[in-house]
Amino acid sequence: MRGLPRPRRNLNAVQRILVRGGAQEAPESVVWIGRGLLESGASLLASPSGRFLLVSAPAARFAADVLRAALGGRLLLDLEIDDREEAKTLGSVSSIADAALAAGVRRDDALVAVGGGVTTDVAGFAAAVLLRGVVWNAVPTTTAAMADAAVGGKTGVDHPLGKNLLGAFHPPRAILVDPATLATLPERDYRSGLVEGFKAAWVADALLAEQAERALPRILARDEDALLEFVTGAVRVKAEIVSSDPKEEGRRRLLNFGHTLGHAFEAAGGFRDLRHGEAVAWGIAAALTISLERTGLSAGEAQRVRGVLSRLGPFPEPKRDPSVLAAYLARDKKASASGRAGILLEAIGRARVEPSVTEEEWLAAASDPEGAAGE
Amino acid sequence: MRGLPRPRRNLNAVQRILVRGGAQEAPESVVWIGRGLLESGASLLASPSGRFLLVSAPAARFAADVLRAALGGRLLLDLEIDDREEAKTLGSVSSIADAALAAGVRRDDALVAVGGGVTTDVAGFAAAVLLRGVVWNAVPTTTAAMADAAVGGKTGVDHPLGKNLLGAFHPPRAILVDPATLATLPERDYRSGLVEGFKAAWVADALLAEQAERALPRILARDEDALLEFVTGAVRVKAEIVSSDPKEEGRRRLLNFGHTLGHAFEAAGGFRDLRHGEAVAWGIAAALTISLERTGLSAGEAQRVRGVLSRLGPFPEPKRDPSVLAAYLARDKKASASGRAGILLEAIGRARVEPSVTEEEWLAAASDPEGAAGE
Numbered sequence: 187m188r189g190l191p192r193p194r195r196n197l198n199a200v201q202r203i204l205v206r207g208g209a210q211e212a213p214e215s216v217v218w219i220g221r222g223l224l225e226s227g228a229s230l231l232a233s234p235s236g237r238f239l240l241v242s243a244p245a246a247r248f249a250a251d252v253l254r255a256a257l258g259g260r261l262l263l264d265l266e267i268d269d270r271e272e273a274k275t276l277g278s279v280s281s282i283a284d285a286a287l288a289a290g291v292r293r294d295d296a297l298v299a300v301g302g303g304v305t306t307d308v309a310g311f312a313a314a315v316l317l318r319g320v321v322w323n324a325v326p327t328t329t330a331a332m333a334d335a336a337v338g339g340k341t342g343v344d345h346p347l348g349k350n351l352l353g354a355f356h357p358p359r360a361i362l363v364d365p366a367t368l369a370t371l372p373e374r375d376y377r378s379g380l381v382e383g384f385k386a387a388w389v390a391d392a393l394l395a396e397q398a399e400r401a402l403p404r405i406l407a408r409d410e411d412a413l414l415e416f417v418t419g420a421v422r423v424k425a426e427i428v429s430s431d432p433k434e435e436g437r438r439r440l441l442n443f444g445h446t447l448g449h450a451f452e453a454a455g456g457f458r459d460l461r462h463g464e465a466v467a468w469g470i471a472a473a474l475t476i477s478l479e480r481t482g483l484s485a486g487e488a489q490r491v492r493g494v495l496s497r498l499g500p501f502p503e504p505k506r507d508p509s510v511l512a513a514y515l516a517r518d519k520k521a522s523a524s525g526r527a528g529i530l531l532e533a534i535g536r537a538r539v540e541p542s543v544t545e546e547e548w549l550a551a552a553s554d555p556e557g558a559a560g561e
Numbered sequence: 562m563r564g565l566p567r568p569r570r571n572l573n574a575v576q577r578i579l580v581r582g583g584a585q586e587a588p589e590s591v592v593w594i595g596r597g598l599l600e601s602g603a604s605l606l607a608s609p610s611g612r613f614l615l616v617s618a619p620a621a622r623f624a625a626d627v628l629r630a631a632l633g634g635r636l637l638l639d640l641e642i643d644d645r646e647e648a649k650t651l652g653s654v655s656s657i658a659d660a661a662l663a664a665g666v667r668r669d670d671a672l673v674a675v676g677g678g679v680t681t682d683v684a685g686f687a688a689a690v691l692l693r694g695v696v697w698n699a700v701p702t703t704t705a706a707m708a709d710a711a712v713g714g715k716t717g718v719d720h721p722l723g724k725n726l727l728g729a730f731h732p733p734r735a736i737l738v739d740p741a742t743l744a745t746l747p748e749r750d751y752r753s754g755l756v757e758g759f760k761a762a763w764v765a766d767a768l769l770a771e772q773a774e775r776a777l778p779r780i781l782a783r784d785e786d787a788l789l790e791f792v793t794g795a796v797r798v799k800a801e802i803v804s805s806d807p808k809e810e811g812r813r814r815l816l817n818f819g820h821t822l823g824h825a826f827e828a829a830g831g832f833r834d835l836r837h838g839e840a841v842a843w844g845i846a847a848a849l850t851i852s853l854e855r856t857g858l859s860a861g862e863a864q865r866v867r868g869v870l871s872r873l874g875p876f877p878e879p880k881r882d883p884s885v886l887a888a889y890l891a892r893d894k895k896a897s898a899s900g901r902a903g904i905l906l907e908a909i910g911r912a913r914v915e916p917s918v919t920e921e922e923w924l925a926a927a928s929d930p931e932g933a934a935g936e
Contacts (some may be wrong), residue, residue: 280651287722318728347662353693
């Protein structure tokens with residue numbers, strides 16, 4: 187992404203971004219971003235049979251209603267699911283599968299997941315295993331899902347031992363991003379979801395980071411132009427990285443910046459105390475501390491990142507108890523027998539995979555109040 | 562496969578057959594077939610980390626013990642599962658995942674499934690969803706799993722509404738076929754499992770069908786040479802077909818010969834009354850009846866197929882109640898909005914996908930006692 191000319195986009199036009207999936211049966215995802223997409227959504231959603239199974243979150247009723255009207259008689263199932271992180275379980279996947287099978291789902295039917303990251307993760311996973319895989323579409327209705335969760339093909343559920351420990355790579359065929367779906371999103375969710383968008387910019391796109399930092403007041407004021415431009419930029423970064431490494435065997439790991447400790451903070455809070463984006467913000471703050479020591483990241487740039495996290499917050503304090511965090515770190519699914527790699531920032535717009543950050547370093551950074559976002 | 566020169570194989574040598582998987586992360590499966598493979602198995606099983614999670618069936622204790630000894634300190638988990646068809650559920654997958662996560666499984670560890678088709682299907686599905694996919698290996702200990710279930714990448718579990726309705730395409734990296742594992746296999750399982758091997762021959766390899774028919778007395782007498790030659794032939798047919806169509810979008814459907822009604826018979830018997838191979842035998846018998854009407858299959862060849870099924874049996878009678886079977890047919894996951902294709906035989910060694918066999922034709926064939934295997 188770096189160095190490409192970046193024309194001023196026509197924000198009234200619909201943006202279309204391709205994500206290559208790496209799987210034979212899902213050659214690519216198409217992300218559509220624009221105003222009013224929801225109304226015309228029926229024509230952009232993919233279903234080989236033309237029939238759809240709607241899986242939606244309670245908070246996404248507005249978006250779901252628009253799609254219900256648009257899809258009309260082509261709706262085979264209309265299921266509302268519990269989309270709290272506590273309900274992101276194999277049991278929820280099973281419930282969706284039960285309902286879909288009872289409704290007579292066939293291999294050429296398609297799911298549509300309407301909601302935040304939990305909904306797209308759970309419904310996407312259900313699509314991955316139903317009849318060994320049916321097509322699905324994502325209609326993200328939170329900033330976190332728009333900028334991150336719905337893009338890239340990772341689906342899954344949590345396990346008592348950790349987050350996203352069961353799942354599949356199963357990219358949605360189409361992703362519809364319409365800012366109208368954010369109208370009723372609570373402020374805390376709106377702001378914490380932006381963390382993932384900034385994360386994408388920080389690891390791979392200095393210009394986007396700079397633009398978004400400048401536009402932050404307008405983004406926080408929910409200016410749709412500013413938000414659309416930011417989300418489009420974040421999705422372009424993610425699409426480019428995911429397309430180059432769909433199964434996270436190399437470069438895609440950069441997108442886990444802030445997630446090693448982030449997942450531990452989130453688990454330590456019982457998946458209730460912190461929003462995902464908030465936990466990632468604390469994880470990024472800790473990764474900055476380690477980066478300062480290891481990568482030559484400048485104090486000024488670290489401070490700029492902390493400054494943005496601070497303006498997105500204030501976020502509730504995480505549990506920093508090392509013995510609790512250590513247990514969750516040990517179960518990090520990115521760990522391998524050869525050690526736990528960490529994602530560190532070299533500069534704004536440039537991250538790297540550091541092969542062997544020790545558990546002690548993580549825990550020290552996690553418990554350092556100096557490393558706190560917003561300090 | 563047809564028309565290839567087929568040298569008399571050295572049956573003391575280990576056979577090595579490749580199955581291309583079509584997935585980026587699992588480029589191919591290697592099927593090893595030979596005597597005494599189990600002892601040397603540890604070197605043939607694949608694990609990026611060198612560590613293994615052993616998942617075995619109670620009836621496969623002999624094979625599991627040999628592997629336990631061979632893998633020794635590299636065993637991260639040693640789990641025996643209920644391998645009855647009634648236990649082929651998402652709950653079993655969840656139990657395997659729980660145990661694996663509690664044992665500290667990492668992305669570069671590998672599962673080894675030791676048992677029949679239920680064990681390889683369930684453990685393979687667990688491998689597919691654990692940490693979004695870990696490597697696995699199959700050590701089939703039944704004729705059905707050797708000739709069919711363990712090869713080809715289909716994994717999954719049953720649902721109250723039908724068989725294999727949840728699952729994933731996730732090919733094992735290595736498959737070890739050692740006839741010593743069959744020593745304690747009950748006669749009914751040994752014989753019914755051979756049906757899938759003959760099925761492969763009937764749909765795609767006339768010469769194999771003829772050889773196996775001639776060798777049947779020795780195969781039924783558990784002559785290891787005869788069995789190894791038959792299993793090798795069946796695996797070659799399956800490997801060739803699966804490699805050309807890993808996700809069953811075309812030619813692989815031929816391997817579903819006998820399975821449309823077979824699955825319905827199996828479900829109608831509550832997954833207890835009939836072995837999978839027995840249900841498939843009844844399904845093949847019914848498909849022959851339709852083939853006689855539709856494809857020009859000769860009465861003589863139909864009779865030859867029925868004759869083999871009869872010698873493999875006698876099999877318990879299925880429930881033929883059309884109203885019960887109709888409900889299961891309606892939920893066949895191979896059905897699409899455009900109709901239910903049937904696999905019919907044109908001649909021994911040549912099957913075809915018939916686009917629109919009606920439910921009435923299936924039910925008429927199913928209820929026809931003339932179509933019964935062994936009549």
